[in-house]
Amino acid sequence: MPDSGRVLVVDDGAMNRRVLRAALETDGHAVSEAANGRQALDLLASEPFDVVLLDLVMPEMDGYETLTAIKSDDALRHLPVIIISGVDELDSVVRCIEIGATDYLPKPFNASVLHARLGASLAGKRLRDLELEYLEQVEHVIGAAGALESGGYEPASLAAVAARDDALGLLARTFVRMAGEVQARESRLRQEVAELRIEIDQAKQAQRVEEITSSDYFRDLRSRASELRQLVDPEDAGG
Amino acid sequence: MPEPLDAEALDALLALTGGDAGLYAELLDAFLGDATLYMAELEAAIGSGADDELLRPAHSLKSNAMSIGATRLTDLCRDLEADARSGAVPAARGRVGAIRTELDVVIGAVRTARREAVGDA
Numbered sequence: 001m002p003d004s005g006r007v008l009v010v011d012d013g014a015m016n017r018r019v020l021r022a023a024l025e026t027d028g029h030a031v032s033e034a035a036n037g038r039q040a041l042d043l044l045a046s047e048p049f050d051v052v053l054l055d056l057v058m059p060e061m062d063g064y065e066t067l068t069a070i071k072s073d074d075a076l077r078h079l080p081v082i083i084i085s086g087v088d089e090l091d092s093v094v095r096c097i098e099i100g101a102t103d104y105l106p107k108p109f110n111a112s113v114l115h116a117r118l119g120a121s122l123a124g125k126r127l128r129d130l131e132l133e134y135l136e137q138v139e140h141v142i143g144a145a146g147a148l149e150s151g152g153y154e155p156a157s158l159a160a161v162a163a164r165d166d167a168l169g170l171l172a173r174t175f176v177r178m179a180g181e182v183q184a185r186e187s188r189l190r191q192e193v194a195e196l197r198i199e200i201d202q203a204k205q206a207q208r209v210e211e212i213t214s215s216d217y218f219r220d221l222r223s224r225a226s227e228l229r230q231l232v233d234p235e236d237a238g239g
Numbered sequence: 240m241p242e243p244l245d246a247e248a249l250d251a252l253l254a255l256t257g258g259d260a261g262l263y264a265e266l267l268d269a270f271l272g273d274a275t276l277y278m279a280e281l282e283a284a285i286g287s288g289a290d291d292e293l294l295r296p297a298h299s300l301k302s303n304a305m306s307i308g309a310t311r312l313t314d315l316c317r318d319l320e321a322d323a324r325s326g327a328v329p330a331a332r333g334r335v336g337a338i339r340t341e342l343d344v345v346i347g348a349v350r351t352a353r354r355e356a357v358g359d360a
Contacts, residue, residue, distance in 0.1 A: 015269035
């Protein structure tokens, strides 16, 4: 049995929608229905789906227009679309596959064929989702490297990637550890530089005091201060 | 003359429901609703002279007829569809009466099949 998925059935016929819903729900899928392409696009814009089963001949917006709209939309173009088609409509199927349809489901429906084609499309969708997630997490690692360079690195930014149990997770954990070491070393260096600055400032101050107190001017001032004290208070003249 | 409904197709439809007679009856009801609507659209197209509106209901009725094994109805709709696609509009218009006649026979047979499955429920 394939993984269960969220399936959108698009068909103007209530009977076809009901048949497909019954078969799909038996396989554990969650099913939504649309009676034409416009309804389908509205649903696709408002909630996520894993596969679309699309009839071709419908009122308002037919299957070709709907498929073209899906494949022109960056957010939807990777969504698998299985065309629902009569066995005498292979030309239409070929045209749809050229537009980007994944597969086709012949009418009248057969549960085994539906099961197999939906399973294959869902597996493809899952693989694509994993690939996208992987690429996104690689971007996180690259972003963290840039942030480390510019001083804005936050270890928590890689928590999700580091939790992976594959090579990318190992890379992220190694990066987090090494970045932590780099940050700790930078912090120690900053502390040492600050301490050195204090020592330098203190030495400079001592040197300045020494320069001032050893100058003739200072000695002269000191001598005059002593004379003044003597005049004011002769008993304190030696102070 | 062959039966209006192919028993194997009906068995396949029942198999799709997992043997659920209630759901099977629901599908037959859905056929009756869809077929009545498509037939009305065909007749409206004839009445209004909207020849470009013959193709879609003929196609949809053919698709539903195929699902329940209504072979003669399927063939009649397929012929109308082919005529309409090739621009043979008078021929296409001329087939609507035969489709109406056959659909009435099919509707009777579907009602019988439904009664046999679930009684009058």
